[in-house]
Amino acid sequence: MHRVTIDASGMHYTPLNRRIREAVASGAETIEIMNVMGQRFIADGVRGDVTIIIHGVPGGDLGMFMSGPSCIVFGNCDHAPGNTMDSGRIIIHGSAGDAVAHSMRGGQVFVRDSIGYRGGIHMKQYRDKCPILVIGGEFRSFLGEYMAGGLILALRDNRRYPVRERGIGSGIHGGRIIMRGDLLNERCLGVGACQKPLSEEGYRMIVPLIEEFSSHFDADPDTLATDPYIEITPTSSRPFASKYTWE
Amino acid sequence: MCGIIAVIDRSGGTMDGSGIRSALSMMDERGSGEGAGYAVYGAFPEFADYYAIHVFFDAIHESKAAVDQELEKWGTVVHEEEVPTYENRNIRKVHTPWRYFFRPDPSLMPQSMTPEDDIVMHLVMKVNTTIPGALVFSSGKNVGIFKASGWPEDVADFYRIQDYSGYIWLGHNRYPTNTPGWWGGAHPFNLLGWSVVHNGEITSYGTNRRYIESYGYRCTMYTDTEVVAYLFDLLVRRHGLDPELAVKALAPPFWEDIDCMDEKEQRLFRAIRLAYGSAMMNGPFAIVVAQPDGIVGFTDRIKLRPLVCGTRGQRLYISSEEAAIRIMEPGIEEVFMPRAGEPVIGRLAG
Numbered sequence: 001m002h003r004v005t006i007d008a009s010g011m012h013y014t015p016l017n018r019r020i021r022e023a024v025a026s027g028a029e030t031i032e033i034m035n036v037m038g039q040r041f042i043a044d045g046v047r048g049d050v051t052i053i054i055h056g057v058p059g060g061d062l063g064m065f066m067s068g069p070s071c072i073v074f075g076n077c078d079h080a081p082g083n084t085m086d087s088g089r090i091i092i093h094g095s096a097g098d099a100v101a102h103s104m105r106g107g108q109v110f111v112r113d114s115i116g117y118r119g120g121i122h123m124k125q126y127r128d129k130c131p132i133l134v135i136g137g138e139f140r141s142f143l144g145e146y147m148a149g150g151l152i153l154a155l156r157d158n159r160r161y162p163v164r165e166r167g168i169g170s171g172i173h174g175g176r177i178i179m180r181g182d183l184l185n186e187r188c189l190g191v192g193a194c195q196k197p198l199s200e201e202g203y204r205m206i207v208p209l210i211e212e213f214s215s216h217f218d219a220d221p222d223t224l225a226t227d228p229y230i231e232i233t234p235t236s237s238r239p240f241a242s243k244y245t246w247e
Numbered sequence: 248m249c250g251i252i253a254v255i256d257r258s259g260g261t262m263d264g265s266g267i268r269s270a271l272s273m274m275d276e277r278g279s280g281e282g283a284g285y286a287v288y289g290a291f292p293e294f295a296d297y298y299a300i301h302v303f304f305d306a307i308h309e310s311k312a313a314v315d316q317e318l319e320k321w322g323t324v325v326h327e328e329e330v331p332t333y334e335n336r337n338i339r340k341v342h343t344p345w346r347y348f349f350r351p352d353p354s355l356m357p358q359s360m361t362p363e364d365d366i367v368m369h370l371v372m373k374v375n376t377t378i379p380g381a382l383v384f385s386s387g388k389n390v391g392i393f394k395a396s397g398w399p400e401d402v403a404d405f406y407r408i409q410d411y412s413g414y415i416w417l418g419h420n421r422y423p424t425n426t427p428g429w430w431g432g433a434h435p436f437n438l439l440g441w442s443v444v445h446n447g448e449i450t451s452y453g454t455n456r457r458y459i460e461s462y463g464y465r466c467t468m469y470t471d472t473e474v475v476a477y478l479f480d481l482l483v484r485r486h487g488l489d490p491e492l493a494v495k496a497l498a499p500p501f502w503e504d505i506d507c508m509d510e511k512e513q514r515l516f517r518a519i520r521l522a523y524g525s526a527m528m529n530g531p532f533a534i535v536v537a538q539p540d541g542i543v544g545f546t547d548r549i550k551l552r553p554l555v556c557g558t559r560g561q562r563l564y565i566s567s568e569e570a571a572i573r574i575m576e577p578g579i580e581e582v583f584m585p586r587a588g589e590p591v592i593g594r595l596a597g
Contacts, residue, residue, distance in 0.1 A: 038273050038570025057570045059276075076582065078568055079553060097569075097584070098553060116584055117550040141550065141587065167549075187503070 004028040013039040013059070024048050024069075036075070043071055060097070063090050066107070079116075082109040085131070091216050095137070104131035104150060112217045114138040118145050123175055125149025134213050141165040144232070145190065147172040153209055154179035155224060169193030169232045173239055177232040178206060180224070189232065192239035198229035249434075249446040250274030250399075250420035250567045253535040254575065255542045255593040258561040261289060262416060264408030270571040271399035271418040277446075277567060280337075281428025282421030283402040284394025286435040286442040288539055289413035291389050294348040297325055298367050298439075301385035301392055302374070303342035303430055310380035311345070317374060321366050322351035330393075330406065337401040342382075342430050346391075364439055364484065368463075371438060375467040382467070384430075385437040389539065392442065394419075394433035402433075414595065415537050419444040426469045436468065436476045439484070440538040445472040446567055447552045450530030458525035478526050479536050490536075490543045494590040496523035498548050535565050541594040550587035557582045563593035 004023040008016050016039050023031045024046060036042070036056030043052050044064040052071045054062075060079040063071050067086040076094040082101040090109045098116035101109045106129035114137035121142065123131050131150040136157050144152050147169060156163075156179060163184050169177055170190025183195055198206075207225055214221040252270050256262060267285060291299055300318070304310055318324055330344035353362035356369075371383045385392035391413075393406040399420045403409070419434035425448065426432060435442040449455065449471040456466050456474055462485075464477040475497075482493040496519050500508075505516045520527070531551030535544040544565035546554045557564040557572040557579040564572040569582055585591045 037574060038568055040276060057573055059568065059570060076569055078570070095582075097555070098550065116553075117587065140584075187507075 002026070002028045003030045003032065005032045005034065007034050008037070008039060008056070009035040011039065013041050017041060017044065020046060020052065024050050038078070040078075043069055063088065066090075076113075077111075082107070082131075082133070085109070087129070093217065098140075100135075101131065101133040101152075104133065105129055106131050108132045108134070108212075110134045110136075110213055110216055112136045116140050118142045120144045120147060120150070120152040120177075122146045122148060123150035123152070125175065132209065134209055136213065136217060136219070139165065142167040142170055142190070144169045144172055144175070144177045144193075146170070147175045147177070149175040151175060151205075152177045152179075153206055155210070155213065155219075156180045157219075163188050166190075169234075171240070172232070172234045174234060176202075178202060178229055179232070180227050180229050182228060183230055192235055193232050194235045195230050195232045198231045202229065202231055248277050248422045250277030250418075250571070251434075251444040251446050251533060251535055252416075252418045252564070252566040252571050252575075253444065253537065253542050253544065254416050254562060254564045255537075255595070256414045256562050257593055257596050259289075259414045259595060259597075260561065261412040261414055263412045264403060264410070264416065266575040267416045267418045268400060268403035268408060270566070270575040271403075271420050273571050273574050274420055274568055275398060275400075277422060278398065278420035279422045279428070280398045281396050281423050282394070282419075282430075282433035283397055283399040284392065284419050284421075284433040284435055285403065285406075285408050286385075286415075286417040286437065286444075286537060287391045287393075287408070287411050287413035288387075288415035288442075288537060289389055290391030290411050291348070294326060295389045297348035297350050298363075298386055298388055299390060300347040300349050300367070300370070300383060301330065301437075302345045302347070303382045303384055304345055305342060305380035307343045307345070310378055313378045314374055314381050317370060317378070318347060318349055321355055321370055322349055324349055332405050333407055335397070335401050335405045338395055338397045338405045341396075361484065367439060368480070372463065372465045376465050382431045384468075385442075387437060387440045387442070387539070390437065390440065390442065392435055392437050394435065395430050396428050396433065415542055417442055417444045417535060417537055417542075423470075424448065425471070429469075431468045432470045434472060435537075436472050438464075438476045438480050441476045441479045442537045443472055443475045443479070443534060445475060445532055445534045447532035447534075447547070448530045449474065449528050449532060451528055454525050455528060475528070475534060475536065478528075479538075482523070482526065483538075490538075490541070490592060491590050492519065494543060494545045494588075495519055496526055497528045498545055498588040499523075499527055500588070501548065533567065539595075541592060543593075544585065544591045545589065546585070546587050548588040553584075554591075555582065555584050556591050561596075563591075565591060565593075 040059035077096040095113040351366035356362040533552035
């Protein structure tokens with residue numbers, strides 16, 4: 001197996017990304033990057049079947065426009081990992097900042113711990129492309145804001161407190177947000193979003209995701225799969241039709 | 248997009264400027280090389296009881312005499328010097344930074360409850376509005392501000408901030424958007440003990456400015472952040488609000504959230520919103536404000552700018568990016584992101 005190790009200490013993201021691209025071009029199957037400290041744009045636009053292991057704290061927009069690779073991060077991410085990602089996986093052994101999976105088009109992002117505000121903002125889907133964001137811990141307000149497609153699964157491992165975030169699914173017009181726990185206080189829902197208990201079909205859909213999440217982070221899939229879940233979706237197929245057009 | 252970072256040692260232990268220089272330089276991407284700056288509390292222990300009045304002179308021989316005269320009218324200059332700077336190929340020295348250590352004469356403002364502060368505030372506004380070519384950009388006791396047009400590491404080296412030590416440091420890397428970058432427009436902004444670093448925009452600047460100018464403050468630095476320093480001075484020093492409540496006046500809870508509070512809280516927050524409607528700040532922002540006994544960080548109510556905190560022992564860090572904190576403190580113990588509009592406070596012990 002062709003493996004490349006890069007020490008990113010003190011390195012700017014431009015030479016770092018050049019090294020990553022060179023490694024991919026030379027046929028590396030695994031690229032391990034040590035001592036990452038705030039470098040932005042890691043693996044952006046990278047194509048191919050490669051595993052990129054990141055040790056440290058990457059900067060914003062990890063894996064933006066990425067198509068194919070798996071990024072495994074041992075540390076916390078900054079803003080917008082998975083921004084407009086096309087396909088592949090980002091697995092974060094830690095937490096992430098605001099706008100995780102921003103405008104994501106395909107692929108999967110798994111976050112072991114919490115994320116910040118506006119997770120999954122404007123995720124979209126098209127034909128066979130359906131992006132998925134799985135969050136182990138908590139999320140903050142405006143989860144799934146302007147969501148147009150895809151799936152957000154919030155496992156909420158620490159459910160001692162009820163959700164008190166505002167604007168969940170604000171402006172949602174496609175896709176679904178599934179979260180562990182009981183129905184939310186209606187005040188938490190954004191404009192255009194509605195909630196209901198998760199259907200049988202929904203459970204069937206999330207089981208493989210729970211299994212994958214558990215395999216990445218050593219969680220117990222059985223407990224996760226048997227708890228109550230709810231689903232947040234657009235109120236209709238065109239909730240904002242009357243807002244911008246006259247028919 | 249700007250980069251901010253702040254640290255306080257709550258036990259009063261001091262840090263030199265080399266750590267914050269590295270942290271802020273890590274966030275170079277957040278700026279454009281047109282403004283960077285640092286604030287340090289505890290910078291001048293030998294003159295700790297005097298107001299450290301920092302002035303940018305355009306042409307020192309033309310305008311310094313007028314500033315000297317103004318200061319002498321209101322008190323005594325016990326020491327003065329040019330702020331030491333060191334040649335840097337990336338910084339053009341368009342101003343001469345100067346500092347006075349000043350003792351105001353309280354008997355000259357007999358009607359004031361805080362005559363010394365009010366004299367110094369009056370002096371700052373007077374110089375900045377009437378003496379061309381002179382700008383007072385810092386006026387606190389034992390507070391040093393070091394700022395210029397340039398990248399964070401160049402500004403740090405220009406002033407050699409590693410030669411200064413203090414128990415609070417603020418750093419800011421500017422990406423000017425609405426007004427051009429210039430030395431006076433670089434952060435931190437300071438008035439008396441207050442220093443402010445800010446990432447974002449205050450879209451309510453017009454309203455806030457009209458409000459604050461009705462209390463005698465004058466905005467002269469062509470940028471929105473200036474009002475934050477003056478608002479804190481007004482609300483906390485002059486109106487006696489504690490810093491938590493001041494944050495709640497500037498970034499208040501939404502009405503629908505107030506409706507869900509218990510009766511006593513409802514009364515308090517309704518009163519704050521009504522009394523300080525014109526002080527409320529709109530727009531995207533993440534801000535850290537320092538004063539001699541602590542720092543407070545907060546964001547706008549819907550979290551349109553990043554803010555992350557970290558602690559280790561007695562030290563509290565507040566920054567735009569976690570990596571910057573880790574550069575200053577590799578052994579950070581706890582990292583967290585405060586909720587939108589919720590103040591994070593680090594107070595000096597005792």
